[in-house]
Amino acid sequence: MNAVSDTRERILDAARRLIYARSYADVGIAEICAEAGVKKGSFYHFFPSKRDLTVAILDATFADLKSDLLDRAFAADVSPLARLRRLIDLTVRSQTEMHAQTGVVPGCQFGNLAAEQSTQDEVLRNKVAEVFGRLAKGLAATLTQAVAEGEVGPIDVAATADAMLAYLEGVVLIAKSRNDPGVLARLLPGMLDIRIMPAAS
Amino acid sequence: MNAVSDTRERILDAARRLIYARSYADVGIAEICAEAGVKKGSFYHFFPSKRDLTVAILDATFADLKSDLLDRAFAADVSPLARLRRLIDLTVRSQTEMHAQTGVVPGCQFGNLAAEQSTQDEVLRNKVAEVFGRLAKGLAATLTQAVAEGEVGPIDVAATADAMLAYLEGVVLIAKSRNDPGVLARLLPGMLDIRIMPAAS
DNA sequence: ATCTTAGTTGACCAGTCAGTCAAGTCAAGC
DNA sequence: GCTTGACTTGACTGACTGGTCAACTAAGAT
Known part of the structure; x- marks a missing residue:
């Protein structure tokens, strides 16, 4: 041993x-x-259980995603918007590679689990929501900088981050349903133009 | 009998x-x-099988969605953009009601199945992709009219329809993962501003 | 050498899975 | 009345599910 x-x-x-x-x-x-x-x-x-394993998977998956993709995408060597562009590129590349290797577009691990388990397992739903929250936060931090640097006009940063995340998840899901990674290249750049405006007061 | x-x-x-x-x-x-x-x-x-049942479910679900929601949303009594707005409203209302009745945001039947089964069951994946194709087609028809009536500038209609569908699916998925229908009201109207431009040639 | 602890095994549990099939029921048609 | 076909049943199949547990192993500490 x-x-x-x-x-x-x-x-x-x-x-x-x-x-x-x-x-x-x-x-x-x-x-x-x-x-x-x-x-x-x-x-x-x-x-202790399959569910505990899955919670551990979510943590490990996020940690790897962070070091393998997010940290690279969000490195401060380029402007905020260019970072978002890079995030898009890395995502497209990642799913395309997986498709090349396995024959299928696997989708997003978090989104997949959310769709499958959210209404049945409150622990897993909460965990995915938490991970989604972290992803949105990273987007929001970059958007905040984009606004500060004048790359982006005044927006509801939190809502825009959520909307971008939603768009990303949706595009990945459509690509998965069509088993066509080309969908990502075609649609994902549109994420850059998403803006949710502050509510009129 | x-x-x-x-x-x-x-x-x-x-x-x-x-x-x-x-x-x-x-x-x-x-x-x-x-x-x-x-x-x-x-x-x-x-x-004959569980899968066949599910294909039948997808057909029945689409038929009901069409008569209960899509036909209402896309009725020609208002402008194309107003129809899209109505689609958004009806979607928000529908998921909100279901949450009120069951305590959960159930998500989209098509998206849920796509996420869960696409990599395992080619027949189901194809069927969902087909349904998604019909939904995108309905959006594209409305967008085509919006362009013709000058409500919307020149866009890649098919890509924009796909992008809108992706956004809708993503927003619904995030709402499901957070079990918060408020996400829909907050983010879904952003769908109206999504535009994919024709590729530069 | 003995004890302790982390790790490992094999067998087990009660229940469930999608699907099969012979036999039965019932109503309509002839 | 008999036949037929649509529909229904109950029992079954072989496999699988997540989880349990007594017993064992090996390494490190004393």
Whole structure:
């Protein structure tokens, strides 16, 4: 037995791959264990339940998304709007690559789970909402800078961030339903023009 | 035995309600039958498989959406843009009502299924894509009129229709993940400002 | 050497899954 | 009355579900 076991990590990775490629309900514990090369009892040693595993997946997925895509997109070497452009490019590239490798547009892990589980599992719904909140916050921070730098006129920053996130999720979903990554390249740049104005008072 | 059996209809209605409230995978044939008041053998008399049932659900759902919402929204008594506004209002109202009745924002039946099944069931993916295509087509027809009547400047009509649909789906998904119908009222009107320009040539 | 603890296993549990099928019922048509 | 076809049932199939648990293993500490 190794000094540090990597079993938990193997389970998490296997589950992430399988669930992302298919869906939460379609992937069972037995399959995850087979993929990770462990037995079920080990699974339950590390994760009290399937739901707990999924919460851990969401955290790990967000952490990876942040280091692999968001931090790159939002690096301050370019203007705020250029960062949003870069976010779009990286997203298009990511989904396109996955399509090239697997034959399917997998969609967004968070959006997929939200659509599938929100009405049935309050813990998972809340967790996804939390992740969505973080994503929107990152967008809002960039928009705030864009406004301060005069790249963007006066807008409701929080609402615009939410709207951009919604648009991103929607475009990814349509691309997934058509299994055509070309949809992303065609529609996602439109995200840059989304503006929600402050309410008239 | 009645001259005309309503069993098929009862099965379809029961399945629609259950799957819309939860998810495709979370609702089993046994439960659908119990809800419809029939036995499993009857189910398989009318539907060869769960997937076939779901295709029928998509058709019935679209037909109802068309008569209950789309036809009203797109009635020609107002200008094209006003029709889009009406579509937004009706959508907000519909999801808000369902939230009031059930405590959850159920999202879009088509989007939910796309997210859950697209990578696993090619038949269902295709069917949803087809329905999305019809929805986009309706939007495109209205946009074409808006352009013709000078309400909207020159745009890529098909792309703008797709973008609007994507935005609608995304907003509904965010509202579902937050279980807050207020998101719809706040963000959905932004759909009116979405424009995808013709590619520069 | 013994104890402790983290990790692992295999067998089990009760329930559920989509689908199958022989047999039965009923109403309409001849 | 008999036949037919639409519809319905109850029991079944083999597989699978998330989760449980007693027993075991191995490494580190004492």
